[in-house]
Amino acid sequence: xxxxxxxxxxxxxxxxxxxxxxxxxxxxxxxxxxxxxxxxxxxxxxxxxxxxxxxxxxxxxxxxxxxxxxxxxxxxxxxxxxxxxxxxxxxxxxxxxxxxxxxxxxxxxxxxxxxxxxxxxxxxxxxxxxxxxxxxxxxxxxxxxxxxxxxxxxxxxxxxxxxxxxxxxxxxxxxxxxxxxxxxxxxxxxxxxxxx
Numbered sequence: 001x002x003x004x005x006x007x008x009x010x011x012x013x014x015x016x017x018x019x020x021x022x023x024x025x026x027x028x029x030x031x032x033x034x035x036x037x038x039x040x041x042x043x044x045x046x047x048x049x050x051x052x053x054x055x056x057x058x059x060x061x062x063x064x065x066x067x068x069x070x071x072x073x074x075x076x077x078x079x080x081x082x083x084x085x086x087x088x089x090x091x092x093x094x095x096x097x098x099x100x101x102x103x104x105x106x107x108x109x110x111x112x113x114x115x116x117x118x119x120x121x122x123x124x125x126x127x128x129x130x131x132x133x134x135x136x137x138x139x140x141x142x143x144x145x146x147x148x149x150x151x152x153x154x155x156x157x158x159x160x161x162x163x164x165x166x167x168x169x170x171x172x173x174x175x176x177x178x179x180x181x182x183x184x185x186x187x188x189x190x191x192x193x194x195x196x
Contacts (some may be wrong), residue, residue: 051123084186093120
């Protein structure tokens, strides 16, 4: 999230929503909202920005149609829009350690350092925790104290919902990164339209 003097991220500002458009880079931002669907439950200035933007985001929009067979034929009932969804395809950043370069090692006894000690792996663990908690806030006994909703922001749009799937794959031909796919069910879409 933050920047260091040795390595800076692709999105160096602390608040990515203020990122200047002159660079041509806009991050995908994840936030967790409270039950009012407006207030962030994360600390001020803290939002999750992926180490690498998703390579693909595809939105699924379908109509809810019910078909009933009667004695006289088929009857169709159109109920409007069905639940939206968004699918992500992404990769982690390269597992790079300072002063050592790329690493794919999982055994500290062989090299003294593993890929778990890289910024890309930390970012991956943050996304995995976001999926596992899925907007829930737990009390000290491990019970859900409050159910929040995940907010995904890209450009001028925001989508509120929850993760439904999350898959991680590791391929031999790409030993320095993971491939990720995830799906979210969207309950609300917020678009900001600007006129010139």
